[in-house]
Amino acid sequence: MAADVLSDVLKTVRLTGATYFDVAASAPWAAEQPTREQVLPKILPGAERLISYHAVTEGECWASMVGGEGRRLVEGDIIVFTRGDPHVLSSAPGMRAEPVAPADFDAVAAGPLPFFKTVGGSGAPTARLVCGFLACDARPFNPLLDQLPAIITTSWRESGPSWLGQFIMLARAESGSRRAGAESVLAKLSELLFIETLRRYIESLPAGQTGWLAGLRDPGVGKALSVLHARPARDWTIEELAREVAMSRSVLAERFNHLVGLPPMQYLAAWRMQLAAGLLNGGGNVASVAAEVGYASEAGFSRAFKKIVGVPPSAWRG
DSSP states (O other): OOOOHHHHHHHHTTOEEEEEEEEEEESSOEEEOOOHHHHHHHHSTTOOEEEEEEEEEEEEEEEEETTSOOEEEETTEEEEETTOOOEEEESSTTOOOOBOOHHHHHHHHHSOSSEEEEEEOSSSOSEEEEEEEEEEOOSSOOTTGGGSOSEEEEETTBTBSOHHHHHHHHHHHHHHHOOTTHHHHHHHHHHHHHHHHHHHHHHHOOTTOOSHHHHHHSHHHHHHHHHHHHSTTSOOOHHHHHHHTTOOHHHHHHHHHHHHSSOHHHHHHHHHHHHHHHHHHTTOOHHHHHHHTTOSOHHHHHHHHHHHHSSOHHHHHO
16 A cells, blocks of 8 residues: 555654644734744653744734744735744834743643733734644654755635635634633644645645655655555565666666655665654564564664664663
């Protein structure tokens, strides 16, 4: 059976929705996010990668990375900071604010979600936003997030009614209802919003784009990735993989390396270590994990794991 590679990666890197904000902002206003190192321990201890998103549900605002060029956002726009870099949202371009104090996230994390916040002046809101965080693993091998740009923008207005708009409207309804289970619903909606944004980004890539996401969209390389993800423990050779996807060995090797940035077998080795890391985190012993990801010997697996990950499996489990 062919694998849904994007879903496979998102599942393996443990994408998780976290803190959720419902914001009403009145001009003049500005809000600034601190560094990911300050935010992550407060909202998702143990996570490695922070993703921030903001969806404008009413009015308009400006958004930029600290020191970067501002982008005007209007109702229906969504901006995703895929690396959780410090950034500013404001009523006008070029504004700055004191970053949200890390201690403030303690109060947010301790209370029920969503967290309602008002910023700016005392007049009527000029913008309303749905804001949140997601987190995922960055190591040992995350082929998706390593190649995303720092900022992705999209809009649910671009092609009429869409899942994105429905996610946001459902999130606002859920945040207003205060029903039991709201936190879990909002976390899952954050994940769905991010995945739909990713799908739109993949579909918008230009024809000459390279990278893992471009490989995912390519008919031949995409099929090869799907086959490898469906049967990662198989003792693949480049010849067998080429036959499986109905391509010549040389064409597959060249196209795969050009788009993904790694030869197929090197990609497979790295992906096996990503799977192994998750199994080790889940309590699997080294011998059983080695067998599950396609290694005939524990010693061979341990050598490969240390070479790719940098530490032996026993230390990773530690």
